[in-house]
Amino acid sequence: MADIAIVTGASGGIGAQIAKTIHAKSESQLKVCIHYNGNKTAAEGVRAEIPGSFLVQADLSTESGRKTLMDAVLAQGAPYVLVNNAGIDKPHEPALMVSEASYDKIMDTNLRGPLFLMRDFAKEMARNEAGVIVNVSSILARKAVVGSAVYRASKAALEALTLQFAHELGPRGLRVVAVAPGFIETAMTSAIPEEQRAGIKRDVALGGFGSPEAVAETVWHAIENQYMTGCVLPVDGGMSL
Ligand SMILES: NC(=O)c1ccc[n+]([C@@H]2O[C@H](COP(=O)([O-])OP(=O)(O)OC[C@H]3O[C@@H](n4cnc5c(N)ncnc54)[C@H](OP(=O)(O)O)[C@@H]3O)[C@@H](O)[C@H]2O)c1
Secondary structure (H helix, E strand, O other): EEEEEOOOEEEHHHHHHHHHHHHOOOOOOOOOEEEEOHHHHHHHHHHHOOOOOOEEEOOOOOHHHHHHHHHHHHHOOOOEEEEEEEOOOOOOHHHHHHOOHHHHHHHHHHHHHHHHHHHHHHHHHHHHHHOEEEEEOOOOOOOOOOOOOHHHHHHHHHHHHHHHHHHHHHHHHHEEEEEEEEOOOOOOOOOOHHHHHHHHHHHHHOOOOEEEEHHHHHHHHHHHOOOOOOOOOEEEEOOOO
């Protein structure tokens, strides 16, 4: 039986909450794989809160890192859920300052990683004709913020891949959905200066930053809803209006 839920970047703010929500909402039916890259302490904290879960360290921007994750998961059982959550938004570079080095770093992490994890995990899921992939995108796939050119491109491309994979994998019994958060209170957004935060909040219909819980609830909805595929679910407090 396929019963493993892999959450990449589960050492981070949103990923940790997704891992805990999957465990709680599935009533322990799904065994959670807590993936991390550099922050072992945070990942161990998440594991301590999720009975039966296991940790995997891997740099998912590399082919060898992705293989490490796949091998570790298959040693535990069959994958049913893959949440491609790991991602970076830095360096921030104005459009005319974009560098090839930051392009490689952001694209390798936010696009190459999720693409090849989808390809390889979907092959495993197809054996059981059941599985769900949730890709964590961003409101910035559709909204301009100075300094986010490559990040925006990476998330827009991830959304395109979501629709493409959903189209091709639906007949195999697999679903693929993207979730697009607005600004969420995590380490990724903690360094935004107060003046800029105030400007962002003015743009949000509901008036503030969102919580990792709001994103995790939406990811769970995508996992649970058996007639949902090939769409992008916004969780942005109305910032995209
Ligand atoms: N926070 C927001 O406002 C916001 C809004 C929209 C979308 N998002 C998206 O939500 C996702 C999670 O963001 P977050 O706010 O939770 O960020 P975060 O707290 O900074 O966490 C990022 C996670 O990604 C992992 N990661 C980074 N580079 C990696 C690599 N090369 N290989 C494997 N894992 C890597 C990190 O692992 P280690 O820490 O262990 O190295 C960490 O677990 C990202 O995809 C982000 O783009 C966030």
